Amino acid sequence: MLPSAASLEGKPVPQVTFKARPGDEWRDITSDELFKGKTVVVFALPGAYTPTCSSAHLPRYNELAPVLRENGVDDVVCITVNDPFVVNEWQRSQEADNITMIPDGNGDFSEGMGLLVDKRELGFGKRSWRYSMLVKDGIVDKIFIEPDKEGDPFEVSDADTMLRHINPDARPREPVVMFSKPGCPYCARAKAVLKAKGITYTDISQDQKINTSVLRAVSGEMTWPQVFIGGKRIGGAEAVEAHFAPAPGAPASDASAAS
Template sequence: MISVGQSLPAGEFTIFTTEGKQTLDTQALFAGKKVVLFAVPGAFTPTCSNAHLPGYVVKAGEFSAKDVDAIYCLSVNDAFVMKAWGEAQNAQAITMLADGDASWTRALGLEKETGSFGGVRAQRFALIAEDGLVTALNVEAPGKFEVSDADSLLALLG
């Protein structure tokens, strides 16, 4: 599993922008930026939709005030699902990253097998990275939502 002090692995993500569907790599997403990235097991699932993503949507301005350049939401879903979920949650301030084949999630070592729920998914976690280097990492215990929420990450930013 990735840890504090390590560089994020290379990878590509599919996102939707005003220009349509695009593929962005980790260099474009993380180089020269201070970012918060949080991962959810699945878009449109209860905790993810009722608490995890909404917390970051509501607190986006507070992250910006702490010099965070971008907030990324990662899920092992396809780009169309992530786009629809972001729209349904009014998450315009959040970049919705689709890791459709879980390759980047696996490269982080933060995948979990959910069986018939959906196969390989991301564990619930959040991290802070500066210029691609992990400066903080909070990984939830199975079935918990206590350390990857927006308030926990804001507290880490001081």
């Protein structure tokens, strides 16, 4: 039986040591290192590469991480009961650079939360139940635990629910998509602008069998890159630079966000 949110809120997170490989080097990371003196959003999930985790849970937190940080969050942490090699490769494949990935390989943290569950019927062994929480200085301030029912419920631990809890008036940035071509200097320019603005984007590369005909069908153009924000075509590198340029007379820091 899963614990209730009320039984966990106001309690300290488990004190454990995670065996991780940030930068592909072994390092012990303690609970205090992650949480002490910080405001941290945590989302925990059953496993790397699994459908809901890869298609929705991790990508949306990665997308909203800059907005969460703008609203007082110091770090966004993903905890999964996988080994560090799997976790690192999953982060690379998802391009989830805005997330601190923590492998709970032995399930110690998940067990300490009371949220380690038996998934042997799926061949998974023991895994974390799906949940998210806001942790302030090592204390669980708010936790959203998925309902205890069959399957893989994903109803309350999503990034948008967490953002609304932290700031109901926060406005998430519009999704950004770039169609790019390997080795294209104009694509590199556009990516540099988005990176400088802290904007997460989905890169649809020619490597993914996106040819010029597809690009033209989608954008009406035949030149790379083509950037879309919130479904609206912005254009190539020069158009992206112009879109994020400061308004006349405004300092550079006042350049408009992706909206």
